[in-house]
Amino acid sequence: MTITEKNILRELAMEYAEAASNPIHETKRKLWKKLNSLNPKRPMVMIDQVCWGELESSCSELKLQCTDKILQKFERKLRRDLYQWKHFPVDFVLEPYLEINYVIHNSGFGIKVEDEILISDIHNDVVSHKFHNQMKDDKDLEKIKEPVITYDSKETEKIFSIANDIFDGIIELRLDGQTPYLSIWDFISQIMPVEDLLYSLIDRPDFMHELARRISNGYMKMLDQLENQGLLPRPQKLIHCTGAYSDELPAEGYDPQKPRCKDIWMFGLAQVFSTVSPEMFEEYEVKYSSPICERFGLVYYGCCDPLDSKMEQVRKIPNVRKVSMSPWTNPERGAEEIHGDFVFSSKPNPAHVAGENFNEELVRNELNKIKNACKKNNCPLEFILKDISTIKYDPCRLEKWAKIAMEIAENA
Numbered sequence: 138m139t140i141t142e143k144n145i146l147r148e149l150a151m152e153y154a155e156a157a158s159n160p161i162h163e164t165k166r167k168l169w170k171k172l173n174s175l176n177p178k179r180p181m182v183m184i185d186q187v188c189w190g191e192l193e194s195s196c197s198e199l200k201l202q203c204t205d206k207i208l209q210k211f212e213r214k215l216r217r218d219l220y221q222w223k224h225f226p227v228d229f230v231l232e233p234y235l236e237i238n239y240v241i242h243n244s245g246f247g248i249k250v251e252d253e254i255l256i257s258d259i260h261n262d263v264v265s266h267k268f269h270n271q272m273k274d275d276k277d278l279e280k281i282k283e284p285v286i287t288y289d290s291k292e293t294e295k296i297f298s299i300a301n302d303i304f305d306g307i308i309e310l311r312l313d314g315q316t317p318y319l320s321i322w323d324f325i326s327q328i329m330p331v332e333d334l335l336y337s338l339i340d341r342p343d344f345m346h347e348l349a350r351r352i353s354n355g356y357m358k359m360l361d362q363l364e365n366q367g368l369l370p371r372p373q374k375l376i377h378c379t380g381a382y383s384d385e386l387p388a389e390g391y392d393p394q395k396p397r398c399k400d401i402w403m404f405g406l407a408q409v410f411s412t413v414s415p416e417m418f419e420e421y422e423v424k425y426s427s428p429i430c431e432r433f434g435l436v437y438y439g440c441c442d443p444l445d446s447k448m449e450q451v452r453k454i455p456n457v458r459k460v461s462m463s464p465w466t467n468p469e470r471g472a473e474e475i476h477g478d479f480v481f482s483s484k485p486n487p488a489h490v491a492g493e494n495f496n497e498e499l500v501r502n503e504l505n506k507i508k509n510a511c512k513k514n515n516c517p518l519e520f521i522l523k524d525i526s527t528i529k530y531d532p533c534r535l536e537k538w539a540k541i542a543m544e545i546a547e548n549a
Contacts, residue, residue: 177517194530235308240292243285246283316369356429372401411465472511480517495534
């Protein structure tokens, strides 16, 4: 690490610390807590999963100046958070500390994903995948192994020591765990092509049940290890792109040195089941994800999968508090089905910032339609713009979308 690199990071950290001290962040935390308790003051707004590659290729504020991989990770985090704070803050919260995550190694399920990719833009990390089928017959089930979790204390201490040397006296550092990713069917869809997977639900139901059972059991064993080793995160500020602040977490008996599943949020999803029937969704997803979700304090359920016609089944999943309503849902039906029992986690269409031109009226009409449906059905509401593959190299689109969304949220 050069003196120049250290000074760059210290200056960024000072700017971040000043921004994080703004009282607006505590106001936003309280608003998120009210929403997550199903007693909102207003709809909340977030922008996440941004096409940072496009922004970094054109915005000097985001260009990395450090060369070391560890330093680049610090720099990237600070620059991105500051950029969002300045340009499209919406209800994004800056914490008065920096997290240093434990270095955790996961052996996985014993299968390495085999795929081919197509890249249309070298600045964009959204790529097309063609996955190879590694689950062709019964004997392939033996490929599935239980994950083994190991904590790399030496590497963690190394990273924390470097961070402490840089940021000491500027901002607090906190060691923390990492929220695990727990989608049974997202993983299966990477070891079987989607078409083969869907046909197998019909043609090989026993095989697919056993595959799902093994993956679910593997996740349960993984959670046991994370809990026993104290590697789960403290109560999070984000869960799947949305504010996770809650007065209900952590649970009674919480030990910050050894968080439990019941102290935190988890998210569940089965995007590949977008086209299956509600009955098949319950048979293959609800049955196997429920034991996992039951362990957690609160659950955010869904992603791009349209759930407006599957709420009867979603209600059977334990501890659900927020339900994703993707761009492919009918907002009126979704709001009627949720009817105030969960947060209506709206996912406005990211295509509206990705076209040849940005149409403000289109954005405004979409958000108002969702807001009105939720108001009619007494649904707590959040707008989460995510999965942003491109903004056509026009950063102003995110700022314009943010302005419109906040106007609608604050006048709901």
